[in-house]
Amino acid sequence: MAKQPAAPNTPAETGDALPAHIFRQAVEQSALAISITDGDANILYANPSFQRTSGYEQQELVGNNESILSYRVTPKLVYETMWAQIKRQRPWNGLLVNRRKDGSRYLADLTISPVVDEDGNTTHYLGMHRDVTEVHRLERQVQNQKTLIESVVDAAQVAIVLLDEREHVLLDNQEYKKLIGDLGKEPAVKLLAALREQMGEAFAKAYDKHRNIAAREVCIELPKRASRWFSCSVSWFEEQDAGADAFYEPLRRHYLLLTIQDIGELKQQQETIRINGLRALLAEQERVQGLRETLAGAVYQLEEPLNMLSAVANMLERRRDAGSELPAVNALEEAMKKSREALETLRACIPSQDGEAMQPTNLNEILPDVLKLATASLLGAGIVVEWLPSDVSAVVHGHPAQLTNLFKQLVANAIEAINERRSGRRELRIACMTRPDCIEVYVEDSGPGIAEELRYKVFQPFFTTKGAARQHLGLGLAMAQEVATHHGGAIDIDPDYRNGCRVRVQLPRSGEHHG
Numbered sequence: 001m002a003k004q005p006a007a008p009n010t011p012a013e014t015g016d017a018l019p020a021h022i023f024r025q026a027v028e029q030s031a032l033a034i035s036i037t038d039g040d041a042n043i044l045y046a047n048p049s050f051q052r053t054s055g056y057e058q059q060e061l062v063g064n065n066e067s068i069l070s071y072r073v074t075p076k077l078v079y080e081t082m083w084a085q086i087k088r089q090r091p092w093n094g095l096l097v098n099r100r101k102d103g104s105r106y107l108a109d110l111t112i113s114p115v116v117d118e119d120g121n122t123t124h125y126l127g128m129h130r131d132v133t134e135v136h137r138l139e140r141q142v143q144n145q146k147t148l149i150e151s152v153v154d155a156a157q158v159a160i161v162l163l164d165e166r167e168h169v170l171l172d173n174q175e176y177k178k179l180i181g182d183l184g185k186e187p188a189v190k191l192l193a194a195l196r197e198q199m200g201e202a203f204a205k206a207y208d209k210h211r212n213i214a215a216r217e218v219c220i221e222l223p224k225r226a227s228r229w230f231s232c233s234v235s236w237f238e239e240q241d242a243g244a245d246a247f248y249e250p251l252r253r254h255y256l257l258l259t260i261q262d263i264g265e266l267k268q269q270q271e272t273i274r275i276n277g278l279r280a281l282l283a284e285q286e287r288v289q290g291l292r293e294t295l296a297g298a299v300y301q302l303e304e305p306l307n308m309l310s311a312v313a314n315m316l317e318r319r320r321d322a323g324s325e326l327p328a329v330n331a332l333e334e335a336m337k338k339s340r341e342a343l344e345t346l347r348a349c350i351p352s353q354d355g356e357a358m359q360p361t362n363l364n365e366i367l368p369d370v371l372k373l374a375t376a377s378l379l380g381a382g383i384v385v386e387w388l389p390s391d392v393s394a395v396v397h398g399h400p401a402q403l404t405n406l407f408k409q410l411v412a413n414a415i416e417a418i419n420e421r422r423s424g425r426r427e428l429r430i431a432c433m434t435r436p437d438c439i440e441v442y443v444e445d446s447g448p449g450i451a452e453e454l455r456y457k458v459f460q461p462f463f464t465t466k467g468a469a470r471q472h473l474g475l476g477l478a479m480a481q482e483v484a485t486h487h488g489g490a491i492d493i494d495p496d497y498r499n500g501c502r503v504r505v506q507l508p509r510s511g512e513h514h515g
C-alpha cells in the first residue's frame with residue numbers, strides 16, 4: 001500500500017494560532033521563576049516571579065550570570081553534570097542551593113531546557129525554578145520523625161510489629177527480630193492465630209471493627225521445647241492513602257500494631273507461688289488426714305479388746321445367780337461404760353474432711369502438678385518420668401486438693417519403691433485415660449512390686465511392707481483408698497503387671513457421681 005504523505009501541521013498544533021504576545025504574557029505571569037540565558041548562562045530575561053524569588057531587580061539580573069544565585073555549597077559535580085547534560089541538548093532537572101540578594105538561602109528545584117535553532121545549534125537556555133525549601137523542610141521533618149520513631153521503637157523492651165490488613169509485616173523492632181529467632185517465622189502471625197483461637201468470636205468482632213485488644217496472655221506451644229508465654233496487645237491505626245487516586249476520594253487503610261511482651265519469667269514466678277501454695281495446702285491436708293487416720297485406727301484398734309471384754313461380761317452375767325450380786329461384774333461393766341465413753345470422745349475428736357467444695361477437676365492438670373511437687377525427689381533419685389495425659393479433657397467431680405494428695409501419695413510410694421532397687425530401670429509412668437464410664441489413671445513404677453498375697457492388705461490402715469525401723473505408719477494407701485471411695489471411685493493393684501507395681505485409680509467422670 002502506497003504511503004500517505006504526512007498532513008502538514010495545523011496552526012493549532014504549531015501554536016501559530018496564538019499571537020506571540022500571549023506567550024510573553026504567559027511567561028511574565030507564570031508563578032514559576034523563569035529566565036532565558038545565552039549559551040554561557042548570562043541572563044537575558046527574568047520574569048517577575050524570578051525577581052520575587054531571588055530578590056534581585058530585573059536590571060540587576062540582566063547581563064549577569066546565573067551563578068549570581070550560586071551559594072557554593074552545591075557540589076561542583078552537580079554543575080558539571082548539569083552542564084554536560086544541557087550541552088548535549090538534553091533538559092536537566094535538579095536541586096541547587098541558591099542565595100537571594102539579601103543573603104538568605106533557598107532550595108531551588110531547577111529545570112533547564114536548551115533552546116535549539118533550525119540549524120540544530122543551541123542558542124539559549126530556558127531556566128525554570130521554584131522555591132522548594134518548605135517542601136524539603138517538611139520531607140526532612142517526616143524523615144526525622146520516622147528515624148526518631150524507629151529508634152524509640154527499636155529501643156523498646158517489648159517486641160513491636162506493624163502489620164497491614166493481610167498480616168504482612170511492614171515494620172518491626174529488634175525485640176521482634178529476636179522473637180523470629182525463638183519462634184520461627186512469622187511470630188506475629190502465630191500469636192494472632194493463638195489469640196484468635198483463645199478469644200473466638202470476641203477476636204473476630206474486635207478485628208472486624210478495628211477495636212483494640214489489651215494485654216491478653218497467650219501461650220505458644222513449641223515442639224520438643226517448653227511452651228512460651230506472651231502478653232499481647234493489639235491496636236489499630238488508620239491511614240489516609242497518599243496516592244493521587246485518593247486525593248479527592250479519601251481511601252482509608254488500617255494497620256495493626258501488635259505489642260508482644262515475654263511474660264515467661266512472670267508466669268514462672270506465678271507458677272512457683274502456685275505450687276508452693278499447693279504444697280502448703282496439701283501438707284496441711286495431709287496432717288489432718290494423718291490425724292484422722294491415726295484416730296480412726298486407734299478407735300478401730302481399741303474396739304476389738306473392748307468387744308472381747310463385752311463378751312466376757314456377758315458370759316459372767318449369764319453365770320450369775322438370779323438376785324445375787326457380783327462386784328467384779330459390776331466393776332467390769334462400769335469400766336466398759338467408761339471405756340465406751342472414752343472411745344466416743346476419741347471418735348468425736350476425729351477431724352472432719354475439709355470443707356473444700358466438690359468441683360469439676362481436670363486430672364490432666366492435677367497430675368502434672370503432682371509431678372511438679374515431686375520434682376526434687378524425682379531428680380534426686382534419677383527417675384525417668386513419662387506422663388501421658390488423656391487426649392480429651394479428663395474431668396471428674398471432686399475435691400482438687402484431696403485428689404492431688406491421693407496421687408501425690410501414689411507417686412511418693414512409687415519413688416520409694418524405685419529407690420529400693422539398687423540397679424535396673426528407674427522409671428515412673430503416669431497415664432490418664434478416659435473410658436466411657438470413668439477416668440482411669442495408672443501409676444506404674446519399676447520398683448520390686450507388691451506380692452500377690454499383700455495386694456489387698458496394703459490398703460489396710462497401719463499395714464506397711466516396710467520394717468519397723470522405717471518411719472511408716474502404713475496410712476498412705478488407706479488414705480488414698482478413702483479419697484477414691486469418697487469420690488465414688490476405686491483403687492487397686494494390677495495383679496498381671498510384672499515390671500514393678502501398677503496402681504490403677506478409677507474415678508467417675510464429671511456428672512456421673514455427686515458425692
Ligand code: FAD
Pocket residue numbers: 035036037039040041065066067068069070071072076079080083084096097098108110112125126127129
Ligand atoms: P563555575 O565556575 O561558573 O562553574 C562550575 C562548573 O560548571 C565548572 O567547573 C564547569 O565545569 C561548569 N560550567 C560553568 N559554566 C559552563 C559553561 N558555560 N559551559 C560548560 N560548563 C560550564 N546556578 C545556580 O547556582 N543557581 C541557579 O539558579 C542557576 N540557574 C541556571 C539557569 C540556567 C538557564 C543555566 C544555563 C545555568 C544556571 N546555573 C545556576 C548555573 C550557573 O551558570 C553556574 O554554572 C553555577 O552557578 C556555578 O557557578 P560557579 O561560579 O560556582 O562555578
